[in-house]
Amino acid sequence: MEFGRITSEELEKVDFTLPPDRQETTRLLASAKSAKPEIFVGCAKWGRKDWVGKIYPKGTKEAEFLNHYAKHFNCIELNATFYRMPTVEQTQGWRSKVGSDFKFCPKFTDQITHIKRLKDVKEATDRFLEGISGFKENLGPIFLMPHPGMAPKTQDTIEAFIQSLPKDIKLFVEFRHPEWFSNETAFQSAFSMLEKNKAGAVITDASGRRDCVHMRLTTPEAFIRFVGNGLHPSDYTRIDDWVQRIKQWMTQGIERVYFFMHQHEELHSPELSKYLIEQLNNHCGLSIPVPKFVEQDMELFGSAAPPKKRAPRKKAS
Template identity: 25%
Template structure:
């Protein structure tokens, strides 16, 4: 298994840690609520990192950032912060994991300034990538360099409907020490959309069954709720049980909370953490948020 030494180990003992985060670290609707406004772009990640201790690196899917840009991300976050860095689409979608050495090398070099903050390299595969393609994935994983964790997200329905297909993928991932990232959209698709944001997500998000099997000691979950907070919370209750179980097994999971509009995502991520910590008081607390508005004397 490819591990980064020292993560989640402090003063000689293993920490009980659940990291939580969102799909991005800046959103217009967060200004003045979760993040101060106005706030320069190069300070927004620092403010976000006081709310959540993980973030999805979706922007790297569209273009590999420069090392200088990545270095600014590292400077705004502590060493325990977790980035889930998504491989560029030229590797996963355009070239389908073939003839990608140059692009892969450039990406891994670019994220090097993150150090241990690069919690995992996220390999999100297109919906057309099915069980027949697992040998291709296995070859790709076998050639990846040590020094990073790797996590794979698949969307082909057969991986969720066929136990044989799931076992085939699990075997390839276990051999490489890689995790399977579930994107749980079952709560979202439980009832018809009621807002513009939900209707937009309805046509774009994958509709696959939930899956809660961890392959490594660092499971990663992406969860999509609704714009209605109580529906979102009700939908994640099974995940509270799963995450509590993982923590008791000695695993250190990361949970990403999404809603169609993501307007309240940082607060919801912290609420999920609170729900788990209510069951496990020994769980490490999240950082205290930086106030979004100046403190007053009255």
């Protein structure tokens, strides 16, 4: 994942401290009060050949990757549907390889969001929704990322698209144009629009775009996209902070959290996911199954535990 990528020199200057929750987030969670929130942790893809011998048994064929992925994680941020329109046959096939509690979180295809920018897309949207219907009860929230060039002036177009969707689907929206965050009026308007339409707001934690860590929930659910830096010490301190924020949200009534692990090079996503799950279990009283690595000697691939010496946080210059 290239979004928010910065140089190693710039990385040392980033202040990764999570901002406080927006007042609207606190208000919204106060009205939710879920007794037992659900926590989902996953990656962005399962088709990683470099995970063979790591979390996939040695000799695993590509056709079996999803079967093994679903033994370690309970959800997937399905970016494959962004690049290719899904079919019912395809999603039924994927569904047959996972358990009943597993959730697919498909991303709207680029034909809809990037090529046509949400205009005149009824036919394509109908095909997309028909395609993902094969997931049935394994369908999680759908992920909508408007083209990064869509600025606040396109809010009416985005809202019209959201309102055109069936009311029974769960939707999360990720804004990327900087003006959504730099202009407070635009921010308030856009996120109030999402809340009014019962659409969730994606929080993307990337090194080079700290504005996207907006901490404004618009539903009593969170959809977090975490972008690490190859198991840099700051990856672990950032995860520690997220664990504490999720713990706080659990006491406030959050109903569901989806946490998706990304790396600029996805090789090490399993290690950081394992660390996240262990910390969630330890600090939040959860019992999420921990990914199991093929090799007991983790030094072969890099330990899931943080380095002994962690990098101190530094304020951005």
